[in-house]
Amino acid sequence: MKIITISREFGSGGRELGKRLADTLGFDYYDKEIISGIAKGQGMDEGYVEEALDHYTGQRFPLTFRRSFAGAGMMQAAQTKLLLEQKRVIEGIAGKGRDCIVVGRNADVILKGENPFNIFVCAQIEAKIQRCVERAPEGECLSEREIEQNIRRIDKNRAATREMIAGGRWGQRWTYHLTVNTTDWIIKELTPAVADFAVRWFGRKT
């Protein structure tokens, strides 16, 4: 079984790259499916699950300390429960034994034992803003400044969740096998380059 995990900065095109890689390599693809799996398992609304997981609030304090704050503590307990459920769902994906790509959700940490090929996708801030502008839902009129704030906020949350789960810092180069900067690429053209790299990774003798 070959597993590729993709961690990505918001707006970097990591999800598109993941989807295209899955098509190119004939791998299963998991992204929003994880949220659906959690929601189903917990009898919750998908939107709520996504919101709760993407706005993780427990950045700074160890779990025990955080829990001593009653209000925030309850929220965090709910989020922690969702993170555990997320772990279960991701382990279930690997349990199917099929080649797959998992986008986001710290799958690289959760599936460490399966020796996944871990990719981090980044881009320069201007390129990320541009991508968000081009892909904005109809009727959404955020200024570039608002988009930039969104990008930074979302990535801050991703970093916080990662630190909580894995201890190490999000995006650190030693943590991933390959860090790809999409700034000067069209994702469609980038895909075969990353796919070939991954194939060589899985085929290496070491």
Added chain:
Amino acid sequence: MKIITISREFGSGGRELGKRLADTLGFDYYDKEIISGIAKGQGMDEGYVEEALDHYTGQRFPLTFRRSFAGAGMMQAAQTKLLLEQKRVIEGIAGKGRDCIVVGRNADVILKGENPFNIFVCAQIEAKIQRCVERAPEGECLSEREIEQNIRRIDKNRAATREMIAGGRWGQRWTYHLTVNTTDWIIKELTPAVADFAVRWFGRKT
């Protein structure tokens, strides 16, 4: 003309990767040749040039401020002169108009106008120590702790020089097109993966 620059953490195998990439792609290769070029141009000893460039002392203050300290200022003035000469030598390499690989020396910054493909090579600290142990010159018996201190010191100097030249931080993922972690690779096996990626980069339509 295609230019690949390789920045690398000490002990990550970046130089070996660069040499092998040059062989695979049929590119010219520059590494120590830059030091030789500077030494020749300045009528200086190669060892002195390398030492001066690799122990850049002006980490913290802007050039104008640093120069007001007489003793340190003289040393820094000499180093700044060498950095300018280094820039001239690297620009001369590009001036030849031949496909080439340049390892280290902030060539990605100096040759920005030539649109080089910029690679950063990293590895986990344990892998770097292991590589240094295996490649130690005969008779050199540093402890693993001493090797680790050396690695951190050399990389700190590289980061300081980069910050002085480019303003931005060394090793930041947005600065390079590809960041490759050599930890789980034999460099010989990694080379064609990186070579293919670079070829696709130069061949892209964007």
